[in-house]
Structures are given as C-alpha cells and as structure tokens.
Amino acid sequence: MSKQSDEGVTLPEGFTGSSFFRHILEEAMQRYPNDFKDIKLPSRKDFKKSYGETVVRFEAARVNSKLRSEIAKYMVRRTQDQLQYKSPIFTGPFTQYMAGNSKPSPLETIDLGESEGFKPEVPFRGQRYEGARLKDLAELMLQEHQITKAAAKAITWISREALNDDGCINLKGQKFVILGASAELAPTAMLLKAGASVLWVDIQDCKSFVDRHKGLSGTLYFGEKARNILLEPQTIGSTIEAFADGEPVHIGMFAYAAGASQEWRLTATMNGIVRSLEPSIVGSVSMLVSPTSPAVMQPEDLDRAKTMHRSPPAWQGVLKTLGLLNLENQFEKEGLPVARAIVPLQGVGYQAAQYISKTLAAEVFATQGVSLDGDAKPLRVSANVAGITKTRSLQHPVFQAAFLGAKTFGVEIFEVQTTQALSGLLLLYDLLNQDHKVQDDPQQLFAEQVHGGIYSRAFALDPMIRIATVMGLAQKPRLLLKILS
Known part of the structure; x- marks a missing residue:
C-alpha cells in the first residue's frame, strides 16, 4: 500500500493520524456538547500520552446517549468529508473523487x-x-x-x-x-x-x-x-x-x-x-x-470481571496493593460498561x-x-470482535513477550487458523x-465477541500487558535483546 503520502487517499493537509483523530473527537464534542459534557479532551501535545482513557470515556458517553447512532454517523461523515485524494489528474476531496466515473477493470x-x-x-x-x-x-x-x-x-x-x-x-x-x-x-x-x-x-x-x-x-x-x-x-x-x-x-x-x-x-x-x-x-x-x-462489555463478562476484581488471585492482589494493577477493566456510565482494552x-x-x-x-x-x-x-x-492472534503484524518482541506472560492472567492468544x-x-x-437482526438495537451488533478473556479479567489491559511482558521476558530472556537492538 502507498505510504502517507505522495498519491492516493491521504489525511487532510497538516494532520497526522493522532491529530486528525483528536480533531474528529473534538468536532463531535462541539456538535453534541450535552452528550460529552463530562469529557475532557487532552491538549494536542498530550493527546498521544493519554488518548486511551479518553476514548474509553468518550465511547461510554456515546453509547449511553439517545443519539448514539446519530453521533456515529456524524463522526463517520466528518472523517469521509475531510479525506483527500491525490493523483496526477486529480487533487481534492476524496468524496468528490469518488463521485466521478471510472471504467471498471476487465475481470x-x-x-x-x-x-x-x-x-x-x-x-x-x-x-x-x-x-x-x-x-x-x-x-x-x-x-x-x-x-x-x-x-x-x-x-x-x-x-x-x-x-x-x-x-x-x-x-x-x-x-x-x-x-x-x-x-x-x-x-x-x-x-x-x-x-x-x-x-x-x-x-x-x-x-x-x-x-x-x-x-x-x-x-x-x-x-x-x-x-x-x-x-x-x-x-x-x-x-x-x-x-x-x-x-x-x-x-x-x-x-x-x-x-x-x-x-x-x-x-x-x-x-x-x-x-x-x-x-x-x-x-x-x-x-x-x-x-x-x-x-461495550456483555453482562456475563462484566459479572466475571467484577468478581475477579473483588477477589483476585493472591499474586494479583499483591500487585493491586502495590498500585501496579489498580485500574478496573471497565469504565461504567449509566449501566453500559466499556472495556479498558486499548493498547497504546x-x-x-x-x-x-x-x-x-x-x-x-x-x-x-x-x-x-x-x-x-x-x-x-x-x-x-x-x-x-476477534481475539488477540499471533498474526504477522504482532511479531514485535514486546508482543511476543506479552503473549508468553498472558496465560498467567488467563488470557488466550489464538493461532491464526483458530481465529x-x-x-x-x-x-x-x-x-x-435470517432471524439475526440488529438494526433496532445497535448494541446487539457487537455482542458476538471472541475476546480470549481480556474483557473478563479484573484489570485494564495495558498495565496487565506490561506485567505480562516482564513475565514473558523472564521466560525467554533473548527477547530482551531483540527489544534493545
């Protein structure tokens, strides 16, 4: 695929992926201020450092809004409207380019x-x-x-x-x-x-x-x-x-x-x-x-996660006491819990x-x-939702170490063929x-989740992965050399 970007579909001029993401969130907050009144958007400078918790809380506010699907449509539209397309014969808005005509490729x-x-x-x-x-x-x-x-x-x-x-x-x-x-x-x-x-x-x-x-x-x-x-x-x-x-x-x-x-x-x-x-x-x-x-977590996973948080295994309880594992794995707002599963x-x-x-x-x-x-x-x-899988995109030694340590938390890392x-x-x-219809209840659209246990654990995923990585490095020290090289 072409990189960002000499030709093809690009982000708006002057934006990176991070700044454009923040921009779309900010536009939605301005368009629907009552729905996002409790959300504080980090500054442009700090967004990369703390976007994970921000997005979790943003989504919790959205899914609990009566306008959840309208907000989704607004954000999708604003993303599409601001993308650009560049080629030797056309430079301009992506939506304008797609409105043109092109001959189909011979099949x-x-x-x-x-x-x-x-x-x-x-x-x-x-x-x-x-x-x-x-x-x-x-x-x-x-x-x-x-x-x-x-x-x-x-x-x-x-x-x-x-x-x-x-x-x-x-x-x-x-x-x-x-x-x-x-x-x-x-x-x-x-x-x-x-x-x-x-x-x-x-x-x-x-x-x-x-x-x-x-x-x-x-x-x-x-x-x-x-x-x-x-x-x-x-x-x-x-x-x-x-x-x-x-x-x-x-x-x-x-x-x-x-x-x-x-x-x-x-x-x-x-x-x-x-x-x-x-x-x-x-x-x-x-x-x-x-x-x-x-x-959004399903009720059975929420019940399990809360039980685990109240009574974690002894070694996780020690880490919880030390403050290394203290953030619960979900943020709840008015009953719909959103998983803290973002990995920065x-x-x-x-x-x-x-x-x-x-x-x-x-x-x-x-x-x-x-x-x-x-x-x-x-x-x-x-x-x-498809479970964490050993795909080529996750061959980074940090992820490889985390995969080794994940089992200690009861998290399954799937083989490609299984996923x-x-x-x-x-x-x-x-x-x-034909009986499976979700348009009247958009939450049911996302109910089929193969999460491998990350939504039913006691703690937020990112700190859990950090500890799992240390455990994995202890099992396979040569991965540390790959990380440092």
Whole structure:
C-alpha cells in the first residue's frame, strides 16, 4: 500500500493520524456538547500520552446517549468529508473523487470447480472441533470466559445448520467482494471452499493464494486495475458494480497495512468505496473489530470481571496493593460498561481506524445503510470482535513477550487458523441466519465477541500487558535483546 503520502487517499493537509483523530473527537464534542459534557479532551501535545482513557470515556458517553447512532454517523461523515485524494489528474476531496466515473477493470476468472460444501471446523489447542463438537467448543470457551453468550449461540447455530445439510454449508450462487482478500484473517478461503463467487481485491497476487490453498471451489474473479485500495478506489468501486451486475453482493473489508496511518486510511477508504456504490447492490457488509478497542462489555463478562476484581488471585492482589494493577477493566456510565482494552503501543492511527472506521462505521451501516443521506435503509452487518492472534503484524518482541506472560492472567492468544475459523463461523451466522437482526438495537451488533478473556479479567489491559511482558521476558530472556537492538 502507498505510504502517507505522495498519491492516493491521504489525511487532510497538516494532520497526522493522532491529530486528525483528536480533531474528529473534538468536532463531535462541539456538535453534541450535552452528550460529552463530562469529557475532557487532552491538549494536542498530550493527546498521544493519554488518548486511551479518553476514548474509553468518550465511547461510554456515546453509547449511553439517545443519539448514539446519530453521533456515529456524524463522526463517520466528518472523517469521509475531510479525506483527500491525490493523483496526477486529480487533487481534492476524496468524496468528490469518488463521485466521478471510472471504467471498471476487465475481470479475469479462475474456475475452481464444483463445491461439495464447506465443512465447519475449528482447530483449538491441538484438537479439531467439527459437526456436533462445535457446540462443545462453544461451551468450553464460554465456561472459560473467552467468548460471550452471543458468540457461543452463533457457533452452536452453525453446527446445527451444517448438520442439517450433510455437515456442510454451500454458498454456490452467492457473490462476495473481499477488500484485502489476502489478509491473514480474511474469510476468502472459507468462502471459496463453500463454492461462492469471490471478487479478489488486493495488491497480492490471487494465483499464488490459489496455489497455497487446497480444496477451493467456486469462482475467483480479479481485475488487474482494481487491486490497490488507496490508489484505485474509484476503479474498484466501478469494478464491484460490474461484478454485481445488478445483484446484491456481500462486501468484506479486511485490508490491513501498518505505518503512516495506513490502517486508518485503508479502513476509511474501504468505507468510502462501499458508500459510493448503488445501495441496492450491497447485500451486507462485514469486518473484524480488534479486541483492543473500547468495546461495550456483555453482562456475563462484566459479572466475571467484577468478581475477579473483588477477589483476585493472591499474586494479583499483591500487585493491586502495590498500585501496579489498580485500574478496573471497565469504565461504567449509566449501566453500559466499556472495556479498558486499548493498547497504546499499537498506535493512535490504529485505534482511530478501529474506533471510527470500524466500530462507528459498522453501527452506521446497520442503522442508516449505505448512504449517509436520506431515509434509513439498514444493512445486514457482521462486525465481531476477534481475539488477540499471533498474526504477522504482532511479531514485535514486546508482543511476543506479552503473549508468553498472558496465560498467567488467563488470557488466550489464538493461532491464526483458530481465529480464521471462529471469525468465519460468526460471519456465516450473521449472514445466513435470517432471524439475526440488529438494526433496532445497535448494541446487539457487537455482542458476538471472541475476546480470549481480556474483557473478563479484573484489570485494564495495558498495565496487565506490561506485567505480562516482564513475565514473558523472564521466560525467554533473548527477547530482551531483540527489544534493545
């Protein structure tokens, strides 16, 4: 992906990811002063140091407001309206650029054959759970406080649905667009195993992806001029419409790239691409939300966290007495608790992407629909929390050390294959279960959480990670050399 930025989608002139995030928060506070009257925004100089607690309290104020979805729409709109696009033939507002016309990229296809259906299974701790055993996995993870009741219900539903159809799920005839199709946690392989027609949008070559994965079926589409999300958003939009050919398509937004606020620019651009489409062709929108975001905790996790805080394990009690672990893992305002799960090391731009262009954007899609103007036409949305996972983006030695120490706090760090599988099952539930509707209660949109225990622990995540890192370094001292080098 292009860096910030010579060409393509950029932040407004003069802004960094940090300052633009603060700017959007400030605009919302000015627009809705009564809802945010208790929020004190740090100065521009101090924002990076203390943004975590600020964003948690901001979200607590928003979700407890009667105008929560209106505020979300305002913040998403203000982000989209201020992005810029630069190229040799156009420089100006991103929304203006996306309103223009572009020829779709010619599409090539790879026919992967007929599908026997996708057989749902999840690898976890050396075992493979499939069929009726998926219910056992859901019950195990719920018992260990790693997932919410809503997530357990979804996994159990999928196991029943598959058993009703010879143990398989078939998506033949359904169209999917995957923005960031090669991303480690994208559901691309699962969809193709289920026989779907998939439009590949990614700078990585889809042919090497096909070579690496066995058992694919359905049809894979790709356009050579519709691959780079930051550079070619207009062409990607027109190519999606050509691929849809008047039929509804499911759009997944999974692109990721670190550095230079790319994560935020990518997520905001993917939102802009979807919002530029003819609303009638957008059947659903899906994405994954990071667990290190200010999520509203579910009642079962809140109860567990409060119990743990009152009676922590002895060694955690000592750290609590010493003041090393004293901040509770949630901030409560009028009954809706928001998790203190932000990890500052991941960067302000990363958090801005997760909060504004995922959490808030998902709520807007679910309550308002594709267009930010006119009457609401709610969309089917899948926006579930995925657990902390050993992806390439978390190969930093600090995170590696923290992963080693996390088990002492009862936090599960998932393998990529496990998160892929669990997230895929939740996605299928959200799209296939016609009784699953969230537009009347936006809080239910985020109820399916695979958090691995970070929302059910006693203490805020960041200080917990710091202590886990020290524990991990004690177990594996050579990681310290990597940190210092």
